[in-house]
Every structure is written in structure tokens, then in C-alpha cells.
Amino acid sequence: MMAASDAAAFLTYTTKALYLDDGEMAVIDPEGVTISSFVNGERKTKPVYEINWQPGEESKGAHRHYMHKEIHEQPDSCTNTMRGRMLPKEGLVKLGGLEEVADRLRGANNLIITSCGTSYYAALYGEYLLEEYAEIPVSCELSSEFRYRDAPMDEKTAVLAISQSGETIDTLEAVREAKRHGALSLGLVNVVGSTIARETDAGVYLHAGPEIGVASTKAFTSELVALNLLALFLGRQRRLSPSQAREILEGLEETPDLMRKVLAQEDKIVFLVDKYIEAENYLFLGRSYQYPIALEGALKLKEISYRHAEGYAAGEMKHGPIALVDPHFPTVALIPQSSTYEKMWNNIEEIKARRGTVIAVASQGDPQIATLADDVFYVPKIPEPLAPLLTVIPLQLFAYHLAERLNREIDQPRNLAKSVTVE
Numbered sequence: 001m002m003a004a005s006d007a008a009a010f011l012t013y014t015t016k017a018l019y020l021d022d023g024e025m026a027v028i029d030p031e032g033v034t035i036s037s038f039v040n041g042e043r044k045t046k047p048v049y050e051i052n053w054q055p056g057e058e059s060k061g062a063h064r065h066y067m068h069k070e071i072h073e074q075p076d077s078c079t080n081t082m083r084g085r086m087l088p089k090e091g092l093v094k095l096g097g098l099e100e101v102a103d104r105l106r107g108a109n110n111l112i113i114t115s116c117g118t119s120y121y122a123a124l125y126g127e128y129l130l131e132e133y134a135e136i137p138v139s140c141e142l143s144s145e146f147r148y149r150d151a152p153m154d155e156k157t158a159v160l161a162i163s164q165s166g167e168t169i170d171t172l173e174a175v176r177e178a179k180r181h182g183a184l185s186l187g188l189v190n191v192v193g194s195t196i197a198r199e200t201d202a203g204v205y206l207h208a209g210p211e212i213g214v215a216s217t218k219a220f221t222s223e224l225v226a227l228n229l230l231a232l233f234l235g236r237q238r239r240l241s242p243s244q245a246r247e248i249l250e251g252l253e254e255t256p257d258l259m260r261k262v263l264a265q266e267d268k269i270v271f272l273v274d275k276y277i278e279a280e281n282y283l284f285l286g287r288s289y290q291y292p293i294a295l296e297g298a299l300k301l302k303e304i305s306y307r308h309a310e311g312y313a314a315g316e317m318k319h320g321p322i323a324l325v326d327p328h329f330p331t332v333a334l335i336p337q338s339s340t341y342e343k344m345w346n347n348i349e350e351i352k353a354r355r356g357t358v359i360a361v362a363s364q365g366d367p368q369i370a371t372l373a374d375d376v377f378y379v380p381k382i383p384e385p386l387a388p389l390l391t392v393i394p395l396q397l398f399a400y401h402l403a404e405r406l407n408r409e410i411d412q413p414r415n416l417a418k419s420v421t422v423e
């Protein structure tokens with residue numbers, strides 16, 4: 001049976017009436033949706049949520065899998081996340097969903113970001129960004145842990161839940177826990193009208209469009225974009241000048257075109273998959289803004305190829321994982337131009353000294369990396385905080401093409417569900 005809220009959304013662009021199951025019918029009019037039971041005549045009215053998804057967006061089109069389609073949609077889905085929210089000339093961001101709580105946000109002492117899986121890696125990225133742009137103390141919490149802890153929170157705490165589906169039970173319960181402590185609850189959610197969107201005090205929709213593949217791709221990059229908008233919003237309240245904000249907004253505006261340039265190199269990923277197809281284990285390394293991307297690259301690979309992968313902060317190599325390195329254990333090293341470039345270079349040297357193989361994801365215009373790494377995938381140059389929007393794409397494509405070569409169930413990987421609504 002279609003959930004009533006989904007039916008409301010569906011009806012807004014299709015028909016005026018819909019059978020929900022053999023006992024109920026939904027009728028839509030400008031006032032809302034009325035659900036009537038044929039059994040006892042009981043009626044209840046549901047609110048209408050406006051969704052900017054278009055009919056047909058949920059079809060695979062020419063793609064073999066939803067995941068492939070969604071990877072390729074990222075320039076557009078990220079544009080949709082930005083649409084109507086950026087005023088580069090003024091160095092301002094407009095987030096209608098936060099207007100009512102803007103004063104409370106200005107007075108917040110700290111921000112706790114809570115989420116699960118891929119959305120948790122977005123949270124880790126947000127931590128770096130919010131601290132840099134807004135100088136607000138941020139901590140990231142896995143929702144499944146946070147909800148059972150006794151974390152200090154009060155009305156001066158803001159808690160941000162990140163969730164594509166808006167239905168992940170641990171994240172929802174974390175929001176409820178925050179509200180019980182009097183904290184301001186915020187949502188960064190894709191699915192309009194979902195439970196987290198309804199239960200939080202305020203929030204920002206991703207507008208990434210329907211994500212059907214179980215492995216999250218376009219929702220992740222839209223989460224990164226929305227975190228940029230939030231960081232700029234808070235940054236302008238706290239410390240960023242209009243010209244600093246303008247520079248970041250201009251960088252964001254250029255990102256979708258740069259993403260298209262990365263996607264156009266898909267054949268290089270097919271070549272790499274062919275070369276490394278026998279490897280059973282992978283290590284993904286990154287530092288600073290690239291650390292959450294290393295975690296996300298490893299998760300994508302695990303989820304859909306069922307090959308083992310570990311994501312690590314490169315600085316942790318010496319504290320254990322380096323023991324794993326041998327010629328059959330490839331490392332994917334994220335080394336775009338950044339403030340930690342030299343440190344990453346040293347990490348790669350350490351791996352090479354132990355006869356490990358390295359696939360580097362680097363910036364165009366960096367010929368020297370090819371003298372060190374076994375293979376290099378180049379992404380266009382972009383300001384450091386935005387580079388994850390480009391470096392994650394080859395990792396998504398690598399996981400996708402490896403899974404395809406291994407004949408995996410890409411859109412519906414074994415043992416996984418799109419929304420985890422039970423513990």
C-alpha cells in the first residue's frame with residue numbers, strides 16, 4: 001500500500017483520486033488530501049506537500065541501473081539544491097526553511113550533527129566546513145550511538161539531522177531525544193513530508209529528486225552542497241564577510257560543470273576496474289575534507305561489489321592499517337591540491353616503499369603524482385572545501401563498474417534496504 005503522504009505527493013502531479021488499497025481511497029483538492037475508508041466511511045485530511053519532482057524522474061531511462069542514472073544526474077541534482085538559494089553578488093544565502101529560527105541559530109553555542117551511513121560521512125564533511133566558515137563548535141554523532149548516550153544539550157544547542165529518506169529510525173529517535181532536551185532541531189532531508197522533515201523545528205530540503213538505488217550517490221553530493229549553504233548562512237551570521245562568501249558561492253556555481261567533466265572520463269574508470277578486478281581488498285585514504293570521502297568510497301565499494309574495503313584518515317596509517325599493505329591490496333589515495341597535499345604524498349611514498357599499489361585521485365595540472373602512483377585519475381582544480389564534490393564521483397563509478405563486472409544486484413544489494421526504519 002502506498003503511504004498516505006506518498007499518495008499526496010503522487011497525486012499532486014497525476015490524478016485527482018487514487019485507491020490506496022482495497023479499503024481506502026484518496027481524493028485531492030486544494031485543501032488537502034482526504035483519505036476515506038470504504039469500510040466504515042471514516043475520513044481524515046492530510047496536508048499537501050509540494051514536491052518538485054517531475055513525472056518520469058523515477059524511470060531508469062537509457063541507463064542499465066538507477067545507480068548509474070543517479071551518478072550521472074549529479075550536476076543537475078546539485079544545481080537543484082542550489083537553485084534560488086544563492087545571491088553571489090551580495091555574498092548571501094537564502095534558506096527559507098531557516099528564517100524562523102535564524103535568531104536562535106545566531107545564539108547557538110554548538111551544533112551536533114547526527115546521521116547514519118553515507119549521511120554520516122556528509123556530516124563529517126560538514127564538521128570541517130562549519131568550523132571553517134562559521135567558527136561554531138561542531139560534533140558529529142552516529143545516530144545509533146547518540147540516541148543512547150547522555151550527551152549534554154540545552155536550548156542553546158542546535159542538532160542537525162541529515163537523512164536522504166527522512167525515515168531512518170535511529171536519526172529520527174536522535175531528533176526526538178534532542179527535542180526532549182530543549183535543543184533546536186534541524187533537518188537536512190531529501191524526501192519532502194518525511195517524518196524527520198515534519199518533526200524537526202526547521203530545515204533545508206535537498207531537492208535532489210527521487211533516489212531509488214539503495215546505494216546513495218546524488219543525495220550525498222546534494223547533502224554536501226546543502227551543508228555549504230548552511231555553513232555560509234551561519235558563516236554570514238558569525239564571521240564571514242560578503243566578499244569571502246561571494247568567492248565560495250562562485251566556486252559552488254561552477255561545480256556542476258566541473259562534475260560533468262569528471263563524468264565524461266567514465267571510460268578511465270572502466271579501464272581501472274579491468275586492471276584491479278582480482279583485488280579482494282581495498283584501502284581508501286584521505287585527509288581533512290577528503291577523509292569523509294575515503295570513508296564513503298569504501299562504503300560504496302562494500303555495499304554493491306561485496307568486496308572488502310576500509311576507509312581511513314591517512315594520518316592513521318602508521319597506527320595499524322599499514323600492516324595490511326602488499327602488492328595485492330590496492331590503495332585509493334585522495335590527493336587533490338590542498339593544504340594537506342605534502343602529507344598525503346608522504347603517505348603514498350610509505351605505501352610504495354612496502355610494494356603496495358596506489359590509484360591516486362589528483363588535480364589536473366599535477367604531473368608529478370604520476371611518477372609516484374601506479375594509476376592516476378584527474379579531476380579539475382577547485383577550491384579545497386569543494387573538491388569532495390568531484391573526488392567522490394570516480395569512487396562511485398569505480399564501485400558501480402566493479403559491481404557490474406561481478407554481476408551484483410546493483411540497485412538492490414543483498415541484505416540492504418533503502419530506508420532503515422527498524423533498529
Ligand code: AGP
Pocket residue numbers: 116117118119162163164165166167168171214215216217303417418419420
Ligand atoms: C548509503 O549508500 C546507504 N544505503 C546507507 O548508508 C544510508 O546512507 C543510511 O542508511 C542513511 O540513510 P538516510 O540518509 O536515508 O537516513
